[in-house]
Amino acid sequence: MNRAERLNAVLDLLAETGQLDVDDIITKLDVSAATARRDLDTLASQQLLTRTRGGAIGQSVAYDLPIRYKKEQHAPEKLRIAHAASALVPRGAVIGLCGGTTSTAIATVLGARADIMEASPHSSLTVVTNAINIAAQLAMRPQIKTVVTGGVLHPRSYELVGPYSDIVLDRITMDIAFIGVNGIDPIVGPTVHDEREAAVNSLMAHRASRAIVVADSSKIGHNAFATMGSSKLFNTLITDAGITAEQLAAFAENGVEVIVAT
Incomplete structure (x- = not known):
């Protein structure tokens, strides 16, 4: 799995529950803790999720959807x-x-x-x-x-x-x-x-x-x-x-x- 595929996989995992822990990424994607954290930081910099201590939650938006x-x-x-x-x-x-x-x-x-x-x-x-x-x-x-x-x-x-x-x-x-x-x-x-x-x-x-x-x-x-x-x-x-x-x-x-x- 290359980096782009892995980032998409992280987003897929996040979409399932709206919340994701670093340990979940380590277990399900078979990567190191450092790689999991870097991937979350990358996606946060792209405003695709919000980082939390030990994981991330789905990115909120500035408007209320129908x-x-x-x-x-x-x-x-x-x-x-x-x-x-x-x-x-x-x-x-x-x-x-x-x-x-x-x-x-x-x-x-x-x-x-x-x-x-x-x-x-x-x-x-x-x-x-x-x-x-x-x-x-x-x-x-x-x-x-x-x-x-x-x-x-x-x-x-x-x-x-x-x-x-x-x-x-x-x-x-x-x-x-x-x-x-x-x-x-x-x-x-x-x-x-x-x-x-x-x-x-x-x-x-x-x-x-x-x-x-x-x-x-x-x-x-x-x-x-x-x-x-x-x-x-x-x-x-x-x-x-x-x-x-x-x-x-x-x-x-x-x-x-x-x-x-x-």
């Missing part, structure tokens, strides 16, 4: 999906992130990558987002250029929605757009509860060379209110190992590549 973030479900699965998404992003890429807990996890993983956080006179990554919590999170990463779409704030999701988003999105292109959803069906495609969020997500997907749906397996086979586009637009899904063989076959039949995060 209830959908506080009561996040399937957190381990979403973190694995985030790592799989990050593996598709080369240094220097331009990516889109809509709102939601899975997209927030992707932002966290990208912000911890050693190659992206390496000091450079130029941005190592550009992130276009309509989620103000993601923008605030990435504002602490000077190596990441953060572009925020316009729009009206949706108070339940912290996403900017409405026609003002078109002004920014119509004038940019992206390499990859990662789109979180409330449901995804092999035939209907991805769906969300709010039609305004659907419109922004669809436009973000159209402006990207590759649009990827990120959804844990609990959302497969479910349909929400507003559709966003067919498999011709969203031809890749990143999900977790909970997807069934029948579901995999159904997506393949409809031309959707499925990446299973493990």
Whole structure:
């Protein structure tokens, strides 16, 4: 395990309970106490956690997240999906992130990558987002250029929605757009509860060379209110190992590549 992988593993352990002791890192990652402390100090300097005597706690934020973030479900699965998404992003890429807990996890993983956080006179990554919590999170990463779409704030999701988003999105292109959803069906495609969020997500997907749906397996086979586009637009899904063989076959039949995060 190299240093970057080890730092991500420390964050994975911290995500499970919100609190971590040096002894936990020593035992679970098979490293020395000095290495464990150095890793915690490194992550603290990147504001990804808060150091305590003998360990660390999850990094608090300067704003109060909506209830959908506080009561996040399937957190381990979403973190694995985030790592799989990050593996598709080369240094220097331009990516889109809509709102939601899975997209927030992707932002966290990208912000911890050693190659992206390496000091450079130029941005190592550009992130276009309509989620103000993601923008605030990435504002602490000077190596990441953060572009925020316009729009009206949706108070339940912290996403900017409405026609003002078109002004920014119509004038940019992206390499990859990662789109979180409330449901995804092999035939209907991805769906969300709010039609305004659907419109922004669809436009973000159209402006990207590759649009990827990120959804844990609990959302497969479910349909929400507003559709966003067919498999011709969203031809890749990143999900977790909970997807069934029948579901995999159904997506393949409809031309959707499925990446299973493990």
